[in-house]
Amino acid sequence: MGHGLLLSAAENIDFMVHGIFKYKFFGHEVWITTTHVSILFVMLILIGFAIAANITMRKATEVPGGFQNVVELIVEKLDGMVEGTMGKAAPRYRNYIGTVFIFILFSNISGLLGLRPPTADYGVTLPLGLLTFILIHFAQFKYHSLKEIWVGMCSPLPPWLPIWFVVSLIGEIAVPISLSLRLFANILSGTVMMALIYGLLGWIATAWPAALHVYFDLFSGAIQTYVFCMLTMTYISDQVGDN
Amino acid sequence: MEFNTNFILGCSAIGAGLAVIAGIGPGIGQGNAAGQAAAAVGRNPGAKGDIMSTMLLGQAVAETTGLYGLLIAMLLLFVKPLLP
Structure with missing residues (x-):
């Protein structure tokens, strides 16, 4: 009896990535999935916003009003966040951090529009983590000599005894993996829980899951966006140092 | 060797239940x-403001x-992943 209930309810639960169509790309099978569609919607929203902001800022007035106010507020807040963490290195990195912040934020809260959040797909968060990894090590090789890096990697032990080097290397490789998995698992857990609530409760879940959407999509999404950008900035400014 | 699908699925469910016990640690840490x-x-x-942002991070x-x-x-x- 309980078995039948579980089975019938389990068919309604749907939070996986689905393929929409596939095509051959140099002999490989490539799928266009629901993640691509969600990312397309997010990009359309962001591009529309960017075009509107560009048109507004072309004829910007001394005393801002309406939409110009909103754009200036967003830019000022993002700049303030980057400057508060990175100090003197901020002007070089605020474009990248601002872009990533807005993209991840809109991806996370796109669950409110009925889309499957793109960041609930590991194929989206891993490249973000790898970008951070590349930025960290670009800054490292730009501002430190090879000898300094070697001494730093063998740090608690003297540099002629590179036993600790392996541990440091694993620690460095763990950075992008933990960054991307943190974002992915947070958003995925929100998506799965919302799908379970909608799927298992059926018509009982009519109005009150809105409160859960506020937590899982808005609150959790905003916090994880902030954490991702904050950690990226901290790692990079560790390498940039006082230069 | 004979594989029993139901047995593997049941053991997977037990393993999943054991895996989410990991939630105890972050619970204590976040509360602290x-x-x-x-x-x-x-x-x-x-x-x-500073305390809030540091705490959330x-x-x-x-x-x-x-x-x-x-x-x-x-x-x-x-x-x-355990199903043959």
Whole structure:
């Protein structure tokens, strides 16, 4: 009896990535999935916003009003966040951090529009983590000599005894993996829980899951966006140092 | 050797349940961080904004270990890697 209930309810639960169509790309099978569609919607929203902001800022007035106010507020807040963490290195990195912040934020809260959040797909968060990894090590090789890096990697032990080097290397490789998995698992857990609530409760879940959407999509999404950008900035400014 | 699908699925469910026990650690850690932050706000109410952002950042980092357990549980339940 309980078995039948579980089975019938389990068919309604749907939070996986689905393929929409596939095509051959140099002999490989490539799928266009629901993640691509969600990312397309997010990009359309962001591009529309960017075009509107560009048109507004072309004829910007001394005393801002309406939409110009909103754009200036967003830019000022993002700049303030980057400057508060990175100090003197901020002007070089605020474009990248601002872009990533807005993209991840809109991806996370796109669950409110009925889309499957793109960041609930590991194929989206891993490249973000790898970008951070590349930025960290670009800054490292730009501002430190090879000898300094070697001494730093063998740090608690003297540099002629590179036993600790392996541990440091694993620690460095763990950075992008933990960054991307943190974002992915947070958003995925929100998506799965919302799908379970909608799927298992059926018509009982009519109005009150809105409160859960506020937590899982808005609150959790905003916090994880902030954490991702904050950690990226901290790692990079560790390498940039006082230069 | 004969594989019994139901047996494997049941063991996967038990494993998933055991994996999410990992949530205990982040629970304790986040509660500790929130308590310390509350004490800090009590001592210095002017620094509430800084304390809040530092607390949220630390809590989100502490949450990672629990999320790894959750990921393992989801892999066991929905991807079913143990089925032949």
